Amino acid sequence: MDLRVSIASLSLRHPIMLASGILGTTPSMLIKAYNSGASAVITKSLTMSPRDGYPNPVIARVPCGLINAIGLANPGVKNYLDECLEVKDELTRISVIFSIAGFSVNEYVKVAELVTEYGIGKALELNLSCPHVEETRLFSEDPKLTAQVVRAVCDATSLPVFVKVGLTANISEVVESAIKHGASAITAINTIKAMAIDIRAKKPILAAKYGGLSGPAIKPIALRVIYDLYEEFKVPLIGVGGISSWEDVVEFLMAGATAIQVGTIVYKRGLRVFKDLLKGLMNFMHNEGFSSLKDLIGIAH
Amino acid sequence: MYYVRCSLKSKREEAKDIFSCTFSLNDIKFLQRLMPGRFVMVWLPGIDEFPLSPSDYNVSNSTLRLTFKVRGLGTRSLSSLSVGSSIFIRGPYGNGFRVSKHILQGGSKLVLVAGGGIGLAPLIPLIKDLLQQDVKLHVVCGFRSSNEVFFINEITNLLGDSHTVSTDDGSLGVKGTVVDVVQNLLNKRKVSYVYACGPEMMLYKLHRVLLDKGVPHQMSVERYVKCALGICGACVIDGLRLCKEGPVFNDVHLKGLKEFGRYKRSASGVREPLL
Secondary structure (H helix, E strand, C coil): CECCEEECCEEECCCEEECCCCCCCCHHHHHHHHHCCCCCEECCCECCCCECCCCCCCEEEECCEEEECCCCCECCHHHHHHHHHCCHHHHHHCCEEEEECCCCHHHHHHHHHHHHHHCCCCEEEEECCCCCCHHHHHHHCCHHHHHHHHHHHHHHCCCCEEEEECCCCCHHHHHHHHHHCCCCEEEECCCEEECCEECCCCEECCCCCCEEEECHHHHHHHHHHHHHHHHHCCCCEEEECCCCCHHHHHHHHHHCCCEEEECCHHHHHHHHHHHHHHHHHHHHHHHHCCCEHHHCCCCCC | CCCEEEEEEEEEEEECCEEEEEEECCCHHHHHCCCCCCEEEEEECCCEEEEECCCEEECCCCEEEEEEECCCHHHHHHHCCCCCCEEEEEEEECECCCCCHHHHCCCCCEEEEEEEHHHHCCHHHHHHHHHCCCCEEEEEEEECCHHHCCCHHHHHHHHCCCEEEEECCCCCCEECCHHHHHHHHHHHCCEEEEEEECCHHHHHHHHHHHHHHCCCEEEECCCCCCCCCCCCCCCEECCEECCCCCEEEEHHHHHCCCCCCCEEECCCCCEEECC
């Protein structure tokens, strides 16, 4: 059974990746996630300088998922890359995608240049849509800003550039702009701005008040977005948002995703989730007579 | 329900900047899931949320005691709560100290519990559990100076004189560190197992000594905790998450950790060398 997929120059052993923001604070955990079965692992969104993020609490559990407002906490791209160098051999053996974020076009470019120069990553994923960091979110709400940042980053790197977009009314324009200016793939969607209040404390749980909702609650929305984008655009799509079961994986592939990412489900099922999802996908393909993943992608159209 | 509301019943200053707060809470299941060494996330709305391992808990009268050192805004606010006011906790999280006949086998050999400074706090529930086992127990309590000494009456009540107090400056008890005291005991007695909690450099030195002597052990390690749910990665030490695989690690785990005794991580995830 052929489960391999290619996204630009990135070749993957199967379509199930670890999403950005989950466990990616340290290279050691990326290696562990890959060895647990993820086909690619994505770092935390890295910025030029270290960021503490928001104060605690940064996460709220809700019945249908999680709301987080980590606030793009990360050690800064230079510290991160230096730490990666210590395990460079292991990291270059696996598919590491560097998620990058910034507060200006120039910052995205500088981070992209550094990642490219160190030669550890296989692709870049531009986080243009963090729902709880205003300055970053703006990039994917305005197609002109999207154009500027995608063009500038693509000019500055030899790596394929994936653009992660959020749920906006003009998502189609934003994606069109990203593709036109050099994006090799679109990752959709980011978490959705949300909140939770503790009724006994009588306060919002998150220190930042608002955060990004992930988990099963957003899956049907993310699926719809992938379905729509597949109708409209020809670039590879990476589906993300509440994928929790192998059936969800199949739905996203049928909607048109070339690959998918999982995050929140790792909290419930641990790192064994990759092997479980893959097993379910393979059983389904076997039972339904699919010998190649390519035959499954977009079949629901 | 995510957070459990806890009402402050009593508070005492144990030593300089060290406080114990006893809370009542109406959640038996929460208390039943506690184990020595597991931790809770303490939320003071509008101020901070941080991890603490309770220094005592009692299912029958629904109480939980937190003993902590004032270090920042969160712990300072906790120390200035007035009786009757509320805090909120979630958890408990992580793996605690494992106590079993299998681990402690050794007949006449001694089991040691070693606490350094505020690291003594989560060891109290462990000592109570160990006293239920058929083992010979000795507790080593180390402090920098006499003005930081706490819980000695409590430990005397539990263990009689089967404990040693040490201070780095010799102002109370034996002069020396926890590691010095344990080393002396190892030279004199056969020790089957060691449990420890305290500053990381103390733990690291103790770990090296115990490895050298072939004494199995468990240690509770501290890291910056954010989500406590095992997904944010902030508390990772090498490939292990403190909130899932820790905070208590055994000698086999500790031996494989390159960051243990070398680095901590700040809120951003930047590695900071331990001094």
